[in-house]
Amino acid sequence: MKRIIFLILLSWGSLLSFSQIEDSYRVETFGSVASGKNTPFWMVNQNWGITTLTADNFYVKGGVFHQQKMNDDWSFDAGVDMVGGSSSAYGKVWVQQLYGRINWKVWRIDLGAREDYVSFLNPCLSSGDFAHSNNARPFPQVKISLSDFISVPYTKGNMFLKGDFSIGKYLDGQWQENKALPHKQNYTKNVLSHNKSIYFKFGDIKTKHRKQFTVAMIHVAQWGGDLYKYENINNEWQYKVGNQPHGITDFLRVAIAKEGSRSSSGADSLYVSGSQWGAYLLKFDYKLTNKKQISIYLHHFFDDGSGMVFENYRDNLFGLEFCSKDKSLLSGAVFEYICTKQQTGPIHHNIGMDDAHRDKLMHKGNGNDDYYNNVDYVQGPSYFGKTMGTPLLLSPEYNTDGSLVFKSSRIIAFHLGLEGYFHSTLQYRLLLTTGRSWGRYYIPFKSVKKGFASQLELTYRPSRIKDVDIKLALGFDKGEFFGGDTFGVGVTLAKRGIIYTK
Numbered sequence: 433m434k435r436i437i438f439l440i441l442l443s444w445g446s447l448l449s450f451s452q453i454e455d456s457y458r459v460e461t462f463g464s465v466a467s468g469k470n471t472p473f474w475m476v477n478q479n480w481g482i483t484t485l486t487a488d489n490f491y492v493k494g495g496v497f498h499q500q501k502m503n504d505d506w507s508f509d510a511g512v513d514m515v516g517g518s519s520s521a522y523g524k525v526w527v528q529q530l531y532g533r534i535n536w537k538v539w540r541i542d543l544g545a546r547e548d549y550v551s552f553l554n555p556c557l558s559s560g561d562f563a564h565s566n567n568a569r570p571f572p573q574v575k576i577s578l579s580d581f582i583s584v585p586y587t588k589g590n591m592f593l594k595g596d597f598s599i600g601k602y603l604d605g606q607w608q609e610n611k612a613l614p615h616k617q618n619y620t621k622n623v624l625s626h627n628k629s630i631y632f633k634f635g636d637i638k639t640k641h642r643k644q645f646t647v648a649m650i651h652v653a654q655w656g657g658d659l660y661k662y663e664n665i666n667n668e669w670q671y672k673v674g675n676q677p678h679g680i681t682d683f684l685r686v687a688i689a690k691e692g693s694r695s696s697s698g699a700d701s702l703y704v705s706g707s708q709w710g711a712y713l714l715k716f717d718y719k720l721t722n723k724k725q726i727s728i729y730l731h732h733f734f735d736d737g738s739g740m741v742f743e744n745y746r747d748n749l750f751g752l753e754f755c756s757k758d759k760s761l762l763s764g765a766v767f768e769y770i771c772t773k774q775q776t777g778p779i780h781h782n783i784g785m786d787d788a789h790r791d792k793l794m795h796k797g798n799g800n801d802d803y804y805n806n807v808d809y810v811q812g813p814s815y816f817g818k819t820m821g822t823p824l825l826l827s828p829e830y831n832t833d834g835s836l837v838f839k840s841s842r843i844i845a846f847h848l849g850l851e852g853y854f855h856s857t858l859q860y861r862l863l864l865t866t867g868r869s870w871g872r873y874y875i876p877f878k879s880v881k882k883g884f885a886s887q888l889e890l891t892y893r894p895s896r897i898k899d900v901d902i903k904l905a906l907g908f909d910k911g912e913f914f915g916g917d918t919f920g921v922g923v924t925l926a927k928r929g930i931i932y933t934k
Contacts, residue, residue, distance in 0.1 A: 451502040453545070453934040459498070460926040462517075463490035470830075473905025474863045476524025476886035477823040480547050482570035484520045484526065485829050491517030495529065496931070509533040509567035521607050521816040521829070522569070529570065542575040542598075547843075550596070550629075552646065552713055553731065554753060556861060557849030560822035561648040562733040563711040567827070568818040573625060574699065575599025578721070581633050589640070592633040598859040599683070600625040602654070604816045607895050608836060609660070611817070615834025616662045618810045623657035624678060626686055626706075637719040648713040653764065655686045655706030655807045655857070659697065676700070676808075699807045705805035709813065711733040712790065738776045738798035746774040747803075749822075751918050759853040768850040770824055770867075773842045775801040779874045800873045804838040811836040824867060830915050840869040840881065840913070860899040862887040867913045883913025 443613030462686030464471055466487035476483050483492055484911045495513030502508075513529035520526075532546030542548065547570055551561035560567065584591040602626040612619035628651050635644035656678030663672050680930030685692060685705040692700030700706065715729040733741045739747075751768040804812040804825050813820045814836070817829030826840040845867030848908075853859050867884045871877035887907045894900055903924040910917055925932075 446726040451500050451934075453932065454499045455933070456496050456497050456929065457930040457931055458493075458926065458928040460493040460928055461491070462692050462924045464488070464920055464921060464922035465725055465916045466596045466907075466920035468909070468916055468920075470909075470915050470918050471922075472887060472918055473823070473885040473909050473914040474666070474865075475905055475907045475920055476565045478555070478565070478816075480528070480566055481818045483513055484518050484633035485915075486518070489518035489520075489919065491515050493528065494738070505537050507535045508536075509895075513547075514815050521604070521818075530572075535579060536890040538578050540575075540577050540579040540581055541625075542573070542577070545570040545572045547863065552631075552715055553729070553751070554649070554755075554764070554766050554783075557753070557764055557851060557863070558751065558769050559749070559770060559824055559845065559849075559865060561711070562731055562821050563652055563813075565821055565823070568815040568820045569825050571600055571602055573598045573627075575600075575627075581636075582633070589910055590635060594631040594633070597628045598626070600627075602657075602815060604811075605657075607816050608811060612660075612834050612836060617834040617836065617925065618661045619660075619836060620660065620809055620811060621658045623809065624683075626653040626655065626683070627651070628687075630766040631713075637717055637725065642719045644717050646713065646715040646717070648715075649710065650713070651689075651708070651710040653686050653689075653706045653708045654806075654813075655682070659808050671693075671849070672801065674808075676706075703736075707812065708811035708865060709733070709804070710740075725755055727739070727753040727755075728756050729753070733803060735801055735803060736798070739801060743798055744774050744776040744801060759856050759859075761854070762850065762852045764849075764851040766847070768847040770822070770843065770845040770847065772803055772825065773870060775799060775803060775813050775842065777871065802872055802874060803841040805841060805872070814838075821897075824865070826869075826913075826915065839871060839875070840877075841872050842876075843913075845870050857893050857895055859891045859893070861891075861917075863887045863889075865914075881912040883909065883911025885909045899928045 434592045446678035454675035464475060468470060469487055470485055471483060471487055471743060476485055479823045495511060501511050504712035509922060510532045511529055514527040515528045526885055531546035547568050549555050551564045555566055556743055575596055576593045579593045583589055584593050602623045602625060608619035629648060631646060631648040633646045635641040637644050656676050659674040660671050665672060682693060689704050689708055691703060692705040704721045712732040712817045715727060717725055717727045719725045729751045734748060749768055749770045751766060756763045762928055811828060814828050815852055817827060819827040824843055824845050825838050829837045845865060847865045849863050851861045867883055869881045885906060889905045891900045901929035905922040907920045
C-alpha cells in the first residue's frame with residue numbers, strides 16, 4: 433500500500449514539475465453618482481451583481497487567479513475575488529468569487545462560486561438571456577460539463593453536442609428575511625438549485641462550414657429549503673414554516689420534473705417539485721468573411737408544460753446580431769424584440785374546480801403562467817434580489833414594500849446594442865432600450881408603465897501602459913418601466929497582469 437501511495441505521489445510530482453503555470457491578478461475600482469434615487473438601469477445590470485441599486489456608490493475589487501496545465505489532457509484553475517464598497521445586500525465586504533476547476537480533455541468539473549457566462553447571447557450587447565445571465569452574483573455550486581462542443585460519432589463532423597449538469601445552494605436566505613420580515617412578506621431560506629442544459633450544433637463555421645445552426649434546451653430549478661409564509665392561523669396572523677424535503681429521491685423528482693412527495697408543499701404535490709423554469713434557444717449563424725458573421729436567434733421561455741409545447745408561442749426574444757473581429761467603427765450590433773405578455777392567456781383553471789367543470793375545462797385553462805413567480809419560492813430566479821434572467825422583468829430589489837416577487841412579468845420591449853472603435857485605443861458601447869409593462873395577470877398595473885433606458889460607455893486602453901482600462905459610463909433612464917427617472921455618471925479604473933509564469 434505504501435508503495436502504491438509513493439508511486440502516485442511520484443507521478444503527481446512529475447506532472448507538476450513539467451506543468452505550465454500562470455498566476456495573474458486583476459484590480460478594479462468603480463464610482464458613480466446619479467440624479468435620481470437609483471443608479472441607471474444598465475449601470476446596475478450585467479456586471480455580476482456588484483453595483484448597488486442605490487444612487488451614489490463605489491466599490492474596489494481585487495482578485496488573484498491560478499492556471500496550471502499539466503499535460504495535453506489535464507489542467508486546473510483556481511481563483512478568489514473580493515469586493516469592498518458601498519453598503520449592499522452582501523454587506524460592505526464580500527467574496528465575489530471563490531472557485532476551483534478541473535479539466536480533463538473536454539470534460540470539466542467546477543466547484544465554488546465563479547462568474548461563468550454560459551449563455552449564447554452576447555454578454556455585452558444583448559438585453560439578457562431568459563434563463564442564464566450576468567446580472568446576479570454567482571452562488572456556490574458543483575457543475576459537470578463539456579467545455580466545448582464534441583463531434584457526434586457517425587455524423588462526419590456535421591453534428592456536435594454540448595451540455596452541463598449542476599447542483600448548488602442559495603446563500604441569500606438571511607437577506608430575504610431582513611427585507612421581507614418587517615413588511616410581513618413571504619420568504620425562503622436554505623434553498624437548493626439545479627441546472628442542466630443540452631446543446632446540439634449542426635455545422636461549424638470555425639472550420640469547414642459557412643453556416644451553422646444551434647438548438648438548445650435549458651432547465652433550471654429551485655427546491656428544498658424552508659418556506660416562511662405569513663398566514664392567518666387560528667385567527668392569528670403569524671409565520672408558518674414549511675420544511676421542503678431535500679433527500680436524494682427528492683432531487684431525482686426535481687431533475688425529471690416530477691411532482692413532489694407527500695411531505696412536500698401542496699403546490700409541489702399537485703404540480704412539480706420546486707420552482708422550475710427554462711428556455712429553448714434556436715440560433716442560426718452565417719459567416720460573411722473570416723472575420724465577420726451575422727446571427728439570427730429565437731429564445732423562448734417556459735415555466736410549465738404549456739410553455740414547453742409553445743402554447744405561449746408569442747412570448748419570445750427575437751434577435752439579430754452582427755459581429756466583426758476588426759477594430760472598426762462598428763464591430764458589433766444587436767437588435768432584439770422581447771415579448772412576455774401572452775403567458776398562455778389570462779386564465780388558469782386549477783384542481784379546485786367543481787366536478788361539472790373539471791372534465792371540460794381542466795386542460796383548457798393553462799394560462800396565467802406568471803413568469804418568474806412561484807407560490808412557494810417567492811423570490812423566483814433572483815439572488816440577493818437581482819434577477820438571474822433578463823433584467824427587463826424588473827428585479828425584486830426594485831420593490832419598496834418588502835415583497836420578493838417579480839411585479840413586472842408582462843412586457844414588450846425593443847433593444848439595440850452597438851459597439852466599435854473610434855481608435856485602436858478607444859472603444860465604445862451603446863445600449864438603447866424602450867419598453868412597456870402591464871404588471872402581472874394576478875396583479876396588473878393600474879396603467880401601463882413605459883420607459884426608456886440608455887448607456888454610453890467609453891473605454892480607453894493606453895498604448896503606453898499595459899493592461900489598463902479606463903472606462904467612462906453615462907446612463908439615462910426615463911419612466912417607471914426601468915424604476916424611475918435618473919441620470920448617472922460612472923468611472924471604472926482596472927488593471928490586470930501576470931504575477932508569475934512558468
